[in-house]
Amino acid sequence: MDLLPVILTIITASTPLLLAATGELITEKSGVLNLGVEGMMLIGAIAAFATAVSTGSALLAILAGAFSGALVASVFAVLTLIFLANQVATGLALTIFGVGLSALIGSNFVGVALEPLPKLNVDGVSTIPILGKILFNHDVLVYLSFGMIFLVGWFLSKTRAGLILRAVGESHDSAHALGYSIITVRYLAVIFGGFMSGLGGSYLSLVYTPLWAENMTAGRGWIALALVVFGTWRAGRVAFGAYLFGTITILQLHVQGWGINIASQFMTMLPYIATIVVLVLISRDKGRIRMNAPQCIGKPFHPSK
């Protein structure tokens, strides 16, 4: 069996998960639980698609997707950080809103075809058999996904700003007593999360299946949330998780080609079942969760004098 196309499709399947999970990682590390990833991805997807169809520019489309994700994330930020709304409820509201808004805007774009994003072509190098294709023949978002998760990992462990972010998520009362603006730190973290989720959504509508369909994320936003827990809030493990899921997703598509005779619906269930399994496995380890999970996650911050 030809492994190369399989590996390439695994990368394609994993990239949106990695992009979204990277953003949510930063958000959660700052102590905010944003359940609206699904909604933000959908908004990013439709914004990118609509821009691509209207302008024909891949760059504008990607930017549109990312910034619209960041824009809706800022609504979430205002509600949870300033209005002190319950983060779980607000995240759900963001998802419902995102599904609704994207469906509304997207109703004009159903069935419209789009040229997929151009792939990077580094002269000479891309023609190296196998490795060349794996490493050098992707579109820019794939490279961005790797770059970002690496950057985020370095940011969290080696920079002062990353230290502050971790501290805010660990104990917002202490950080506030030290004079840091919890709202500013968390706002930036949430916006970043929205930006990345928007990018993840853009990837879906621009590359993965270059068309728009209502609810096209099919739960990937929720899987990205599970990935952050599965990766115990550490960049490297989150990346591993994203690729694990990408593999499972692709595997279930190929299984039918291998002559295994199970109804397609059960295969489609695989990623969701896998999500439950990994969550259960990771959550059992209370000690590890305590050491790595940001202690303030989900708790609203209200300075009490």
Next chain:
Amino acid sequence: MAPLLKLSGVTKSFPGILANDNVDLNVMPGEIHALLGENGAGKSTLVKIIYGLLKPDSGLLEWQGTPLKLLGPSQARALGIGMVFQHFSLFDALTVCENIAIASDSNLSLKTLHSKIMEVSEDYGLPLDPDRYVHSLSVGEKQRIEIIRCLLQSPKLLILDEPTSVLTPQEAKNLFVTLETLAASGCAILYISHKLEEVKRLCMKATILRNGAVVATCDPRLETARTMAERMIGSKLNNIQRRKSPKSGRSRVRINKLSLKSSDPFGIDLKSISLNVSRGEVVGIAGVAGNGQNELMAALSGEVIQSYPNDTIVFDDICVAGMRVSERRAMGSCFVPEERYGHAAIKEMSLKDNALLTSSKNINLVKKGLLQFDAINDLTEKIIFDFDVRTTGSKMESGSLSGGNLQKFILGREILQEPGILIISQPTWGVDAGAALVLRKSLLELAARGCAVLIISQDLDEIFEICDRIAVLYQGNLSALMDTETASMDQVGLLMGGGNGE
């Protein structure tokens, strides 16, 4: 010589409270200056103003002769004012070095900071390893982080808010050496405390606050603890009537070699704890916070259960080791944990709901699964009346009560269940003097009615005042029980710090 810090007529009020009333304060360079007063006298508010966390409503601050309007703590720090709070701003999952990095204004690299920390810790006798995670440190070591953080900024004035409340007497002595070294080098120290013996030993000047106003300034070395205490309270001190210890009654609480592994990765394991409490007796377990008190409380109340050998925990001759909380309560035991909010009481719920919290098995209050609102209301009113709880009504959320009033309510709720055994942790922590008096009196009266009372407390004065026998908890080990009459504070202090108690 001009004062380093001069406050003139500083006033600050909050809704319903005049926290600082026209306060004058003078601190000279190199002076160790005590700020005395009971809980609620306005000390914390005043130092928060000095540190730039609060703005005074009126009054003047002068620093080295120049008038000062502080915009925030970072400006205060830039001027050379450092503050060590009572409640630390530390991050458990980060290292000592990272904690100090976060707390400092400078952009020093972690490597430079690392060596600076080691330097300062040696110079001032505050041993600390920069690479350790904060969760693994004792409370005394955590305080050293806060102090070193201040020292790294070469302060001219160091403010300490109740620093020894979390230290053993030996650790406190070491702290005094550090402070005296600092003062000798010209740094002034503003020392908040209500512990008068300490203040006498350490400080050369004291400003006494009562109800927000300055009532006296004096030299502690020339005063007695009693005269200063009387000025803090504003009246002559009553001598506490020490009740006669009961002759040997039957044993109501027997704990025999209780060992327990803590469920918290950052907690303390209990190691073979043994003690007993007799009918009518008050036994105190002394110890600095963080030595296993919470684990012990949870094991005794039944909130944490594991399989023990028989007779490990015995209440009234019945082995309760495998019983849950509600079952132990059904036997007539009551428990009051240390944490008022979110544990002993729920601040978002009304007093009526909180009254029901530990009485839900009472058949008068819950019939056939349905709540009996009238009976619950009557019970709540009775608690409020009998225990002098200051509140506007039983419908009030418990979070609206002051610490002292809430504690009175909680203790009242338990006492009205007429328990045969009461186990209470930190009965008067953070409680104003008047409420503390009511609470201690209630405990003594309860014991006089035949209840066996076990108190876990950090407050040595309190333990010596109301307990018949004392033991000390250190790192999960319990010392042998001693009679209060024959035990000495020094001996107990030594045990609290891990010494031998000879």
Next chain:
Amino acid sequence: MSLIPQFIPKFVLETRVEVSNKWVILSPIIAIILTLFSGIIIFSLMGKDPLLALYTFFIQPVTTLFGVTELLVKATPLVLIGVGLAIGFKANVWNIGAEGQFTMGAIFGGGAALLCNNIESYLVLPFVLLLGILGGGFWGAIPAFFKTRFNANEILTSLMLSYIAVLFLSYLVHGPWRDPGGFNFPESQLFSDYAMLPVLVENSRLNLGSVFAILVVLLGWILIARSIIGFQLRVVGLAPAAAHYAGFKHSGLVWLSFTISGGLAGLAGIAEVSGPIGQLLPSVSPGYGFTAIIVAFLGRLHPVGVLFASLVMALSYIGGENAQIEIGLPAAVTGLFQGVLLFFLLACDVLVRYRIKSSSFISGKRS
């Protein structure tokens, strides 16, 4: 300090001494009004006459008797699921998988109906309904198990199970349960009359399910407000450590919350397929499980509030359908409205616990 806020707030939130009951009621009303205003803006942007659109959406549907019955039919599943969710949310147990439990209720109950399709007995309906409740309850018990046993986040597990349930239904109606006489459409046989809920008003779809909904509201109210179980749920939701101290069993309450809300969602599911729909289809819910979340919040997590909120949300559903037909508004507008309403509600809710006070950071004086 490197991160002093650039925007120095002129207003601060001050915690109220006690929860403002006035705002508990006022907040959803204001949120609804704000949503209507947003509706005017959205409709204008879409080139529709805003007032006509509002009328078509919110008033016209209930001008006929049939319209009113349709409103109640649409509200019924929302009430059933909403009351269950409200009970759970109060205990801080987040059942986000009601959609899946609804589907499983439809599957189990529908399966029972198909099994009994040729049996003529009045016992068929109770059997079908019971199985529907059990199906939903079972599907709700799974996240409870994972939470209590493994500490796994119930939001994610219950949600994943929703996707799985919907896929399972798709498998069934495309495969083993497909109606052999149905021209290869993915749908099951029609249920026999004995498995269907009796209709209450002639020529409408209003059925016995709506009576169940009222009963559930009453029972839910008694449970939450007047029973010791309700008290325990409230305590667990506010302070788990206090609940433990009080002797309440956290895991027991988690199981109870999930099985009740799962069972009620399952009841809603079977009531839908044994009611308005009459058979099993690949999709049996236009997102009731998620809308019910909004209903629970809009209804202040109180069964009576849930009743009113369900009517409001049901109106948004049929209004959306009506607007689609009458003025060509896309179906997705309904989803958008629901999201916007929830946003406004969350914003207005701040006034329930906090008061807005003006204060200035610069001058140091209270302004």
